[in-house]
Amino acid sequence: MTEYFIQAFVYLIAAVIAVPLAKRWGLGSVLGYLVAGVVIGPVTGLVGQETTTIQHFAEFGVVMMLFLVGMELDPKALWAMRVRLVGLGGLQVALTAGAGMGIAIWLGLAWQTALATGLIFALSSTAIVLQTLNEKGLVKTEGGRSAFSVLLFQDIAVIPMLALIPLLALPELAGLGDKADAHASSINLVEHLPGWAHALVVIGAIGAVIVGGIFLSKPLFRYVAQSGLREVFTATALMLVIGIAALMGLVSLSPALGAFLAGVVLANSEFRHELEANLEPFKGLLLGLFFITVGAGINFDILAAEWGTILALGLAVIVVKASILLGLALLFRIKGSNGWLFTLSLAQAGEFGFVLLTYSVQNKVIAVETSQILSVVVAFSMFLTPALFIVYDRVVLPRYRSAQNEGREADTIDEQAPVIVAGVGRFGQIVCRLLRANNIPIVVLDHEIAQIENVRQINIKSFFGDASRSDLLETAGIEHARLLVVAIDDRERAVEMVQHVKQYHPGVWILARAFDRGHGYRLRVAGADDIVSETYHSALEAGSHALTAMGVHPLRARQMTAAFVDNEKAHEDELFQAWQEMDGSIDFSPRYGELFMKLEEALSSAMQQDWETPEQREAPIWMPPESDTER
Template structure:
C-alpha cells in the first residue's frame, strides 16, 4: 500500500528517514547532498519501492524551499547593490537565454521534431534549475562572489521570463486551444506588474512597522510566524499574478535587506529552507519515470547529452565574452547545463493546449529530470579531471568588476590585512577589500568576507572602488614598490583621504611617509615590542614594570622614526645620511633616558607623533 493511504505521520517519517540515510552516505563517498536526495527519492518513489505515488504534489510543496532560498538571497542584496547588477541581469542573462534557446531549438529540429515542439522543449530546458544551482553555491559559500552574483543575476532574469514564455505557448497553440485561453497577453502583463507594485508598496511602508510592533511583544515564535507569512504571502501573490513564487520571495527579501530585523529573519527562515529544499530534491528523484526512460532510452539519453552539451557550450561562450576566466566559464557551464523545475510547468501548459503531445511531454520531463540527476555527477567529474587542468593553464586572470563603493578600502588580505579587516568589519563598517591572490580571494569569499580580485596598483581599479569619495584607505600589502605607488596615486586623487599603510622596516617607513601616508605601521614592530616585554619578565622584572617600559619604548621609538623620516633622502645611502644618523643617536638617548626614568618610578611624558 502506498504511503499516501497511510497517515501523514508515516509519510513524514519515510521522507525524513530516506534523507537521513542517503544524504550522509552520499556526502561521505564524495557524491554530494543533492545526488543523495535524488537517489533517496528514486528509491522510495513510484518507480522504486513505490512508497509514494504522487511526486508532483511533493515537488509543488517543496518548491517553497527554493522560494525561501531566494528570500535569503534577497536579504543579502540591498536595492543599491541590485541596481549595480542590472547589466548582468538584463545583459548577461538575456544573452545567455536567447543564444541557448536558439541552440537548443536547433538541436530539437535536428532530432526531427517540428520547430514548435523544438522551441517549447528548448524553452523549458534553457531555464536552469534554481534549486540545484543555489544549493551548490550555498554549500560552497560562493553566493557573494562575483561569479556567484553573475549566476544569481542570470537566474533572476530567467524567472522574469515565465509570463512571456507561457504567452508564447498560448500563441503556438491550435485555434481551439487559443479560444479557451483565459486571459490575453496585455491583461497577464498588467496583473503581473500590479502585483509587483503592491509587493513593493507593502515592503516600503508596511513590513518594517509590522516587525517593530511584533518585536515589542518579545514572542520569538510570533516573529518566526511573521517571517514565514512574509515569504509565503509574497510567493502566493506572485504565483496568483502569473509570475514565479521565487521572484516574489526575492523581491520581499530585497525590500527587507536594509531592515534592522534582517539577521533575525534569516535565522528564522534558514531551518525551513534547508528542509524544504531537500524535500524538493526528493520529489525530483521520485518523478524520474524509469518506464518511460526504458521505452525511449535511446532518444532520451541522446537528447539529454545533446541538450546539456549545447547549453553548456553557449554558457561557456557567454561567460568568456563577459571576461570570466576559463575556469570560471567552464564551472558555470557545468553547473547550469541542466533543465529547471519551471520546465514541468511549461511542458504541462504546452500539453494541455495541444502544442506538444503526451509522448513528447513524458519524454521531455524525463530528459529534464535526468539532466538534474546528472548535474552533481558532472560537477564531481569536472572538479576531479577538468578543473586541475584549467588551473595549470595561464589564463590571464581579469580583475573583478567592483560593483560597490564603501567609505573604507583595504588593499591586501594576507596575514596583516585579515586582522585589520576583521576589526573594522566586526565593528560595523562597510569595506571594499581588494587582493591579487586568487586563492586568497576565493577563500575569503567562502567565509563571506567579500573580496575582489585585482591589482590595486592599477589606478582604474582604485577609481572603480570609489577612491575619490572614500574616507579611509588601508594599504596592507607586502609589496614595497606597489605600496608607494598606491599611496602616491591615492593622495593625488583624493587629498582628504586618510591613509594607514603597512611598512616593512624603518627604511620603508621613511619612503611611505614621504609618499603621503598619514599613519604607518611597521609589520613586526608591535610583536617585537611585546617580545621585549616578555624577555624583561623572563629576566625577573615585574609584569607591570615591564609593560610600562615597553609602552615608553613604543612611543619614543615611533617619535624617533617620525623625526628621522623628515631627514630621509632616497638618493643617499642608508648609513651615509649624516643628518639622519645624528637624529637617530639623539632620539636613542632620549628613549634610554625615558626608560631609566620609568624604572626609577618617575612619571614619563610620552611624545606625540
C-alpha cells in the same frame, strides 16, 4: 493519518541516510537527496504517485531561497549587475532556446512544439545551482555571481514564456488532454482580462510588494516583536513569503520572482537577520524534499523503454547549453576557472521546465507522449548536475591551480638571510612585516604565485618555490640560517619539513605555526623549538574583551587571561605525555578527556582567586558597560 506519518518517515529516513554519506564522499547534499529519491521511488517503490503533489508543495523551498537571496542584495547591488542580468541572461535564454528549437525541428517536431521545447531547456535549475554554490562557498566568485544573474533573468523570462505558450496551440492536439484539464484547477484573477487591464494588475501587484515592504513591514515586525514569542515571528515570516507567492500566482507572475523582489526591498531592514534565521530551516527542508521528489519522480518504465533517446537527449542538452555558456563566458570575459564554473553550473534543465512542460500539454502545444519523454530528460539532466560540480572541483579547479603554479619554474634564489620564512599567507605576512620593521634580513618562500605577488607589493623580497624542497632551502641558506619560520598551509608538509631540517640542520631554531593542539603536538615530536597556535592568542584577546563587556575591569580581564596562559603551560607536558601514550589521538579519548577536565578545574580555581583592585595611578578611570535594563 498513519499513512501520512509512514510516508513522512520514509522521506526523512532516506534523507538522513543518503545525504551524510554523499557529503562524506565529497558528492554534495543535492546528489544525496536525488539518490535518496531514486531509491525510495523507482527502485524500491516505497513512495508512489504522491511525489508529484509533494513536489509542487516542495517547490515553495525555491521561493523561500530566492527571498533569502534577495535579502543578501540591495537595490544598488541589483542595479550594478544590470549588464550581466540582461545581457548575459538574455543572450543565454535566446541562444539556448534557438538551439533547442533547431534540434527539435531537425528531429521532426512541429515548429510550435519545437519552440516550446527550446524554451523549456533554456531554463536551468535555480534550486540545485544556488544550493550547491552556497554549500561550496562559490556564490561570491565571479562565476557564481554570473550564474546567479542568469538564473534571475530566467526566472523573469518564465513570465513571457507562459504568456507565449497558449499562442502556439496545435489544432491536431485540440481534442486531446481534456480529461487531464478537467482536474486542473487554478485561481487566476487576470485570465479573462484584456491586455491593458492585465498589465495594470501586474504593475499594481509589484507596486504593492514594494510599497508594503518599505512602509508596512517595519510596523508589522515591531508589533510582532513586542509579543516576545519567537514562534509568532516565525509565523509572520512564513505568512509574508506565502502571501507574496500567492499574490504573484493570482496575477500569473512567478512566485519566486515576487519573493526575490520582496527580499531585495527588505535587504536593509533591521529585522533582516531575524527573518533569515526563521526561514532558513524551512528553506533547507523544503529544498531537500524537492530534490528527493525529483529523484523519486523519474519514470523508470519510460526510461527503460526509451533509454537510448533519453540518454542522447540528456547529454545533448548539457553539451549544447555548455557550449553556448562557454562562448558567453568568453564574450563577457569571465576567465579561467570562473568561466568553467559558470558553464558547468548552468548546463542542465531546471524545475521550471516541469511547469512549462505541464502548461504546454494543457494548452495543446506538446503531445502527452512527447512530454513524458521530455520530463524524464529534464529530470535526468538535473540528476547529472552534481556530477558537473564534481568535475569542476576535481578536474577543472586543480588544473587551473597547477597551471598557475607550475607554468613557471621555481625562482632563482639570489639572496640568503639569517631568517627564512616558509609560507606568506595571512600568518606568515605578519611575521615578515614585524621582522622587516626591525631591519632583520629575511628570505621568503611560497609556492602560490598570488601570495608572492601580494608580498612583493609591500616590498618584501620573496621567491616562488616549494619551501619543503630541500634544494630550495639549501639555496636560501638554511645551512647558515639562525631561524626558520614554518607557516605553510599544509599540515603534513609542515611536519615533514620540520623533521628534515632538524635532522640535517639541528642548529637552526624552528618556529612553527600549528593549526590546532594535535598538530602542535606533532610538530613538537618532529623537533620544532617554538610552536604557536594560529588562533590561540587572538582567541585569548577576544576572551579578554568578552570579560570586559560583561563588566570585568580591563586590567583584571588581562590578569585572568594571563592566568589562563599560565595554567595551560603548567599542564602542557602532562597533556603532551597523555597524547603520546594514546598514539597521537585526542579525539573522544576517555583518558585525554579526563585529563582535560582536570585542567579545566584547575583553571576555574585560578579564576576564583582574590585579585587586587588596581589603584587609580595604575589604571585609567573605567566604568563597566551598562546593561539594557539599566538604560
